[in-house]
Amino acid sequence: MTKLTIFAAAAAFSLAAGAAFAQTSQEAAIKKAIEPRLGNGVKIDSVTKTPYGGLYEVRVGGDILYTDAKAEYLFVGRIIDTKTMQDQTKARLDEINKIKxxxxxxxxxxxxxxxxxxxxxxxxxxxxxxxxxxxxxxxxxxxxxxxxxxxxxxxxxxxxxxxxxxxxxxxxxxxxxxxxxxxxxxxxxxxxxxxxxxxxxxxxxxxxxxxxxxxxxxxxxxxxxxxxxxxxxxxxxxxxx
Structure with a gap:
């Protein structure tokens, strides 16, 4: 492997790690901003960036909410893929609520x-x-x-x-x-x-x-x-x- 190849691989790894860290930080910031607004001691289990519309999935127990990157708005409802008409929210709920x-x-x-x-x-x-x-x-x-x-x-x-x-x-x-x-x-x-x-x-x-x-x-x-x-x-x- 040449020095140039090693440098390129290292740079690519560094960029990927930076992107992952940025995403994790963003998700943590969203959780910190929204959790106090939910009231009654409600705890957010996870915040995950979705592949649709720049939305973030906010999981609270067995339920899912959505928010924007700045955590300014909460969206309650279903995400439907207009090409396949698949209910993405239902599919995700089925996944996270599965049991053995x-x-x-x-x-x-x-x-x-x-x-x-x-x-x-x-x-x-x-x-x-x-x-x-x-x-x-x-x-x-x-x-x-x-x-x-x-x-x-x-x-x-x-x-x-x-x-x-x-x-x-x-x-x-x-x-x-x-x-x-x-x-x-x-x-x-x-x-x-x-x-x-x-x-x-x-x-x-x-x-x-x-x-x-x-x-x-x-x-x-x-x-x-x-x-x-x-x-x-x-x-x-x-x-x-």
Missing amino acids: FADLPFDSALKMVKGNGKRVIAVFEDPNCGYCKRFRQTLNEMDNVTVYTFMYNILSEDSSIKSRNIWCSTDRVKAWDDWMLKGKEAAAAPANCTAPNDKIFELGQRLKITGTPTIFFTDGTRIPGAVDMKTLESKLASIKQ
Whole structure:
């Protein structure tokens, strides 16, 4: 390698390092400027320059905001690629909110198997959630699916009591369906029965689950809300089980 080649390589490395440092400094400056304005002790997890429109992505938990290089404005909404009509924001949210499905504590979930059970999902539901009850109707009409239900008590004071009563029932899955589909409450749990309520609540908080139902798929992605049969079937068909 000639001296000229070595000099050129060194110069190129120096420029690249300088650009990376400048970008890091810019992102740090944006975080410093915006974080105090968000209030209520909200913390920014990361600031990243995007490839579109000179915008910077500001990630707060499982949410994304956008700002300009001077951090003068905040943009709340979706970035759509007009050539492909792809929702870039949704794709990014799916990426940052992915989980490792196999790491879920399935021994703390209710397990329902229908048909061959080859298609697998996990659902976080509150026993007092009306949307969860509607989604349970959808699941009741499906076949060839395994559903792990994590009772995630976030809506009412008695959600934990109902979940414990169901967990301590002889047939947990039947007790859950009786309540969610028919409104039939489970019998009071024995005093010596312990339910994984606290464990599931802590798990839901770590996974940044803010509403029920929240559905997780084996590819690690999630869908919040009571999706209809068509949407659920389409999502399952897109995943290699």
